Amino acid sequence: MKENEIRSFDDLYKDVIDTGICSKCGGCVSVCSANMIGALKLDENGFPTYTDKELCLACGLCYMICPHTHTVREEVKSRFDWKAPIGHYDDVISARATDPDVVEVATDGGVVTSLLIHMLEAGHIDGAVVSTSLDGYTRQAIVATSREEILQAAGSHFGELPHLEEVGEKYANYVSVVKFTCKDNPQKLKKLAVVGTPCQITSIRNMQALAIVPSDIITFTIGLFCMQCFEMGNLMDKEFIKSRRIDPGEIATMNIKEDFILTLKSGLKVHIPMKEIEEIARPACLKCNYFANDYADISVGGLGSPEKHTTVMIRTIRGRLMMADALAKKSIKLRESRTADEHRVYRHGMISLIEEYAARKVDRARKYADTDGSR
Ligand SMILES: Cc1cc2nc3c(=O)[nH]c(=O)nc-3n(C[C@H](O)[C@H](O)[C@H](O)COP(=O)(O)OP(=O)(O)OC[C@H]3O[C@@H](n4cnc5c(N)ncnc54)[C@H](O)[C@@H]3O)c2cc1C
Numbered sequence: 339m340k341e342n343e344i345r346s347f348d349d350l351y352k353d354v355i356d357t358g359i360c361s362k363c364g365g366c367v368s369v370c371s372a373n374m375i376g377a378l379k380l381d382e383n384g385f386p387t388y389t390d391k392e393l394c395l396a397c398g399l400c401y402m403i404c405p406h407t408h409t410v411r412e413e414v415k416s417r418f419d420w421k422a423p424i425g426h427y428d429d430v431i432s433a434r435a436t437d438p439d440v441v442e443v444a445t446d447g448g449v450v451t452s453l454l455i456h457m458l459e460a461g462h463i464d465g466a467v468v469s470t471s472l473d474g475y476t477r478q479a480i481v482a483t484s485r486e487e488i489l490q491a492a493g494s495h496f497g498e499l500p501h502l503e504e505v506g507e508k509y510a511n512y513v514s515v516v517k518f519t520c521k522d523n524p525q526k527l528k529k530l531a532v533v534g535t536p537c538q539i540t541s542i543r544n545m546q547a548l549a550i551v552p553s554d555i556i557t558f559t560i561g562l563f564c565m566q567c568f569e570m571g572n573l574m575d576k577e578f579i580k581s582r583r584i585d586p587g588e589i590a591t592m593n594i595k596e597d598f599i600l601t602l603k604s605g606l607k608v609h610i611p612m613k614e615i616e617e618i619a620r621p622a623c624l625k626c627n628y629f630a631n632d633y634a635d636i637s638v639g640g641l642g643s644p645e646k647h648t649t650v651m652i653r654t655i656r657g658r659l660m661m662a663d664a665l666a667k668k669s670i671k672l673r674e675s676r677t678a679d680e681h682r683v684y685r686h687g688m689i690s691l692i693e694e695y696a697a698r699k700v701d702r703a704r705k706y707a708d709t710d711g712s713r
């Protein structure tokens with residue numbers, strides 16, 4: 339195929355889905371539906387498929403916006419002034435929410451939840467695409483338009499364990515937040531924030547580089563650091579859990595920072611090294627080299643921050659403005675440091691860790707996908 343030739347969904351299928359690198363972000367379905375073509379849908383396993391092949395116009399949009407085809411990579415890199423190894427950033431801080439209701443339910447410091455509530459109440463956004471918990475083990479993307487809905491979506495708390503045989507592929511910690519379309523936005527909201535993994539935010543940035551709907555209404559992106567996602571069926575795999583003497587029903591929350599942390603209902607924390615959770619990763623995630631969410635307005639993770647704090651990379655002017663506003667209104671508070679030197683040490687530590695984990699991910703993708711790891 340020639341360099342400038344338009345690729346259709348058949349090519350996307352061959353290059354991404356067939357090769358096992360589709361991360362189920364839903365971006366291809368979203369553009370095809372939002373542009374009123376409707377040739378695609380997600381199948382019961384979350385992979386894109388034709389609704390009706392006859393509807394396909396072979397316009398190539400689905401191929402171009404896919405985060406794994408890299409068709410518009412150079413354009414996006416240039417828009418975000420990308421630099422190796424973790425993209426452009428103005429600052430890296432460690433912070434936490436001040437609202438006790440947020441602290442209680444958040445994964446780390448609750449910066450994401452606090453910032454979203456702050457932006458909503460200040461009128462900076464009309465709503466936020468977040469991933470809300472349904473039955474404790476399943477999450478679903480929603481457009482949250484109230485403080486309560488944003489709070490409900492915070493953290494990763496488990497409910498009662500369903501029967502192990504029910505904890506199959508459909509229970510995953512990955513949620514396709516990009517699959518929303520104009521149809522999912524009946525209120526015609528014009529300013530949406532999106533919280534997503536790097537593959538999802540890249541899909542949105544690819545759409546924006548091409549100026550195609552529905553990306554025009556996304557005015558703020560919060561990118562999660564992401565080592566990997568997994569299907570709960572694998573996590574609950576008898577060997578994986580039993581060899582660590584954990585009762586699955588005792589798991590209260592889970593988190594990924596320097597390693598994978600299961601907090602039990604007793605309060606005990608079980609730390610599992612990152613290398614060991616490769617066995618439960620989604621195969622596509624092992625071939626992925628996105629980590630620090632290089633194109634988000636702010637990128638967030640627990641990595642490098644103490645308990646109950648979020649590490650925040652401020653990447654864009656908009657990211658800087660929103661964070662400054664939330665700090666000024668005291669929705670968010672910086673990690674305390676006694677001296678300027680101590681602050682510098684914390685900052686340096688966070689940046690080193692983010693670079694280290696980004697490099698680890700590139701190496702892992704090289705190993706599993708046999709790529710040169712370039713981003
Ligand atoms: C799949 C996944 C992998 C991650 N991997 C890492 C990692 O390797 N290293 C690291 O340091 N941090 C990682 N994180 C980020 C970390 O777990 C926290 O989400 C982050 O530090 C923000 O904490 P917070 O307390 O500020 O967020 P909170 O205030 O608790 O808010 C979290 C927000 O994330 C949204 N959310 C939850 N799950 C998903 C999902 N699957 N897809 C999209 N949005 C979601 C929620 O709706 C909520 O709005 C990962 C997060 C996820 C979801």
Ligand code: SF4
Nearest residue numbers: 370394395397398400
């Ligand atoms: S119409 Fe365009 S976006 Fe939709 S499936 Fe065909 S090539 Fe992809």
Ligand code: SF4
Nearest residue numbers: 360361363364366404
């Ligand atoms: S756009 Fe997303 S869902 Fe579609 S093929 Fe690419 S990774 Fe998969």
Ligand code: SF4
Nearest residue numbers: 361537564566623626
């Ligand atoms: S590792 Fe994270 S960014 Fe990469 S495909 Fe999986 S969910 Fe997406």
